[in-house]
Amino acid sequence: SQQGEEDPQALSIQEGENATMNCSYKTSINNLQWYRQNSGRGLVHLILIRSNEREKHSGRLRVTLDTSKKSSSLLITASRAADTASYFCATVSTGNQFYFGTGTSLTVIP
């Protein structure tokens, strides 16, 4: 079974708008990572946030982590058509297993 659950399942926005997607998980984690997947191909790592961190930035990406609520959010600012993809959160436990969520499908309309 998959530990993470992304919300919403699908998101459609206009180019230039911000996109926010959320991830909830069930057990304690070592870190949480976000990945992007284009058209059913390989996943690309976006950002990693450790369990003792609350917020992290990378370019147009902002990730927050609330371990008390067992949730994380990914914000993509000033979205572009090229951001159209599926986004997955992956929780990593001390056992070094990665558990991926079901993903959010983002469509950015030019």
Added chain:
Amino acid sequence: DAGVTQSPTHLIKTRGQQVTLRCSPKSGHDTVSWYQQALGQGPQFIFQYYEEEERQRGNFPDRFSGHQFPNYSSELNVNALLLGDSALYLCASSPGGPPYEQYFGPGTRLTVT
């Protein structure tokens, strides 16, 4: 520097057959993980290899087995194929040690008819 490579890209097999998928990790990476991704779902962890040993295993039957070679490349074998094994199989590599980010290959699309 080559990233993670997988072969073949696509594969069509018949129920009951056996299949072998191959993966070469990114240069400098010694840990290889395999995932199964059904259509519309997230990747599900199959197992992870480190130093030629299976280090972690997900909830997959024994029909799924693997191997890691001294050069860190890896194979995924699936016996007695079922229709439900149709999926995208992803290989990911990472350096050993703490759970760092994983680098994924493009995947092998397996169709079982």
